[in-house]
Amino acid sequence: xxxxxxxxxxxxxxxxxxxxxxxxxxxxxxxxxxxxxxxxxxxxxxxxxxxxxxxxxxxxxxxxxxxxxxxxxxxxxxxxxxxxxxxxxxxxxxxxxxxxxxxxxxxxxxxxxxxxxxxxxxxxxxxxxxxxxxxxxxxxxxxxxxxxxxxxxxxxxxxxxxxxxxxxxxxxxxxxxxxxxxxxxxxxxxxxxxxxxxxxxxxxxxxxxxxxxxxxxxxxxxxxxxxxxxxxxxxxxxxxxxxxxxxxxxxxxxxxxxxxxxxxxxxxxxxxxxxxxxxxxxxxxxxxxxxxxxxxxxxxxxxxxxxxxxxxxxxxxxxxxxxxxxxxxxxxxxxxxxxxxxxxxxxxxxxxxxxxxxxxxxxxxxxxxxxxxxxxxxxxxxxxxxxxxxxxxxxxxxxxxxxxxxxxxxxxxxxxxxxxxxxxxxxxxxxxxxxxxxxxxxxxxxxxxxxxxxxxxxxxxxxxxxxxxxxxxxxxxxxxxxxxxxxxxxxxxxxxxxx
Ligand code: NAD
Numbered sequence: 264x265x266x267x268x269x270x271x272x273x274x275x276x277x278x279x280x281x282x283x284x285x286x287x288x289x290x291x292x293x294x295x296x297x298x299x300x301x302x303x304x305x306x307x308x309x310x311x312x313x314x315x316x317x318x319x320x321x322x323x324x325x326x327x328x329x330x331x332x333x334x335x336x337x338x339x340x341x342x343x344x345x346x347x348x349x350x351x352x353x354x355x356x357x358x359x360x361x362x363x364x365x366x367x368x369x370x371x372x373x374x375x376x377x378x379x380x381x382x383x384x385x386x387x388x389x390x391x392x393x394x395x396x397x398x399x400x401x402x403x404x405x406x407x408x409x410x411x412x413x414x415x416x417x418x419x420x421x422x423x424x425x426x427x428x429x430x431x432x433x434x435x436x437x438x439x440x441x442x443x444x445x446x447x448x449x450x451x452x453x454x455x456x457x458x459x460x461x462x463x464x465x466x467x468x469x470x471x472x473x474x475x476x477x478x479x480x481x482x483x484x485x486x487x488x489x490x491x492x493x494x495x496x497x498x499x500x501x502x503x504x505x506x507x508x509x510x511x512x513x514x515x516x517x518x519x520x521x522x523x524x525x526x527x528x529x530x531x532x533x534x535x536x537x538x539x540x541x542x543x544x545x546x547x548x549x550x551x552x553x554x555x556x557x558x559x560x561x562x563x564x565x566x567x568x569x570x571x572x573x574x575x576x577x578x579x580x581x582x583x584x585x586x587x588x589x590x591x592x593x594x595x596x597x598x599x600x601x602x603x604x605x606x607x608x609x610x611x612x613x614x615x616x617x618x619x620x621x622x623x624x625x626x627x628x629x630x631x632x633x634x635x636x637x638x639x640x641x642x643x644x645x646x647x648x649x650x651x652x653x654x655x656x657x658x659x660x661x662x663x664x665x666x667x668x669x670x671x672x673x674x675x676x677x678x679x680x681x682x683x684x685x686x687x688x689x690x691x692x693x694x695x696x697x698x699x700x701x702x703x704x705x706x707x708x709x710x711x712x713x714x715x716x717x718x719x720x721x722x723x724x725x726x727x728x729x730x731x732x733x734x735x736x737x738x739x740x741x742x743x744x745x746x747x748x749x750x751x752x753x754x755x756x757x758x759x760x761x762x
Pocket of ligand 1: 411412413414415416420438439440441469470471474475489490491492494495512513514515545546647649675716720
């Protein structure tokens with residue numbers, strides 16, 4: 264099979280230049296190179312920013328009705344073509360089709376939120392704040408904004424930001440992950456079909472070179488980033504140093520606390536679903552189960568039983584529940600933690616290297632892996648592995664569980680499983696994590712709340728999408744207005760006060 268070429272979309276059309284560099288895009292289920300993606304240099308990023316700057320001059324004046332109309336049209340198009348988008352996600356990411364469909368559905372929710380932009384951009388108005396003085400606030404777009412996204416949600420994460428950014432009147436340069444770049448191009452084509460003017464949404468592909476240019480470009484006003492913590496920190500520091508507004512969402516190590524009174528079947532189902540869905544390549548995956556004794560042995564047994572029945576294989580095969588890892592290099596890194604866990608003294612209850620695989624070719628496989636008796640200094644606990652490895656840490660009581668979670672540098676998501684409402688309520692209050700589930704293992708907020716972790720899982724003060732998204736992509740102006748009448752009081756150098 265000849266690999267397809269994937270290129271940038273600048274000013275409403277595919278880029279027609281010759282790339283200096285390109286990257287391989289794999290079909291993770293077969294291990295074959297399915298595409299070659301052009302890597303942008305400084306010139307291509309500059310061209311995209313220039314197109315976005317020009318488009319901003321008119322798009323910022325587009326009426327709220329016009330912006331909402333585009334968003335509704337995009338929503339309809341995406342909904343009617345979601346099967347295609349789902350297949351694109353599975354082909355390059357590897358996640359099974361049903362999981363990709365879930366990603367697309369959650370992405371649609373973010374689009375639907377942005378359809379309400381006329382309501383979301385309403386300002387405040389105070390009539391007669393002083394004598395015949397009115398005060399009101401308006402929210403205006405920032406200009407060109409950069410969106411830099413990770414491989415693990417190639418459709419959803421771009422759509423956490425792009426609809427709100429555009430609906431608020433900004434123009435966008437999107438730099439998706441170079442590992443699965445096609446979904447971003449598909450979305451940009453749908454936006455064009457929905458009536459979005461050329462240049463409002465541009466897609467550049469590439470790696471650090473493209474990211475650095477976005478971070479340094481003087482015409483880029485803000486950057487939304489999602490990825491691993493070291494890069495998120497770098498993006499936040501570099502972008503803010505260049506005077507930009509930055510929100511940078513980072514990695515995670517999400518704990519699921521199981522109290523002794525929990526329904527253990529519910530907890531085991533949740534641990535397996537949230538630990539191994541998408542092969543653990545989710546920033547909200549559960550990677551640590553904190554078993555509050557005496558439930559450890561029984562819980563581990565029930566998780567082990569469920570793992571045995573999981574169908575791992577090519578995501579395009581309908582029966583498969585878990586797909587491959589995204590690349591061979593990532594698979595090798597994840598597998599290295601199996602050896603590291605054993606060497607550190609954890610009990611390897613299920614070795615994913617032995618799991619049967621339903622696929623042809625040599626994809627990037629590792630089956631679900633379960634460690635028990637993991638302790639906090641082991642690398643299987645400290646590191647974000649981002650693969651199908653679930654670690655069980657046993658603790659002696661509720662307080663020890665909270666202490667463990669709060670001592671972890673990450674604070675993206677967490678869940679507690681219990682039938683004790685008081686304990687759950689205490690947990691939600693005491694835990695230093697941005698998103699909390701009570702008997703819900705993956706508490707990704709609906710689109711009219713906002714998504715974001717605490718501590719090393721987010722740099723900046725704005726979470727993604729929802730109300731924070733609108734706030735991030737606008738700046739507020741407050742107007743104090745008086746229409747003079749002939750009786751105004753003349754010159755007065757005193758500081759204005761209310762009267
Ligand atoms: P990554 O950090 O490797 O890449 C993210 C983006 O940064 C990509 O577009 C990539 O091209 C770019 N990039 C990579 N290296 C760079 C460098 N040295 N300089 C500048 N840019 C660079 O992340 P990934 O492997 O694509 O995605 C997985 C990570 O994303 C995990 O850590 C996961 O937890 C995290 N994630 C977080 C959230 C969240 O909401 N907090 C959501 C999804 C994924």
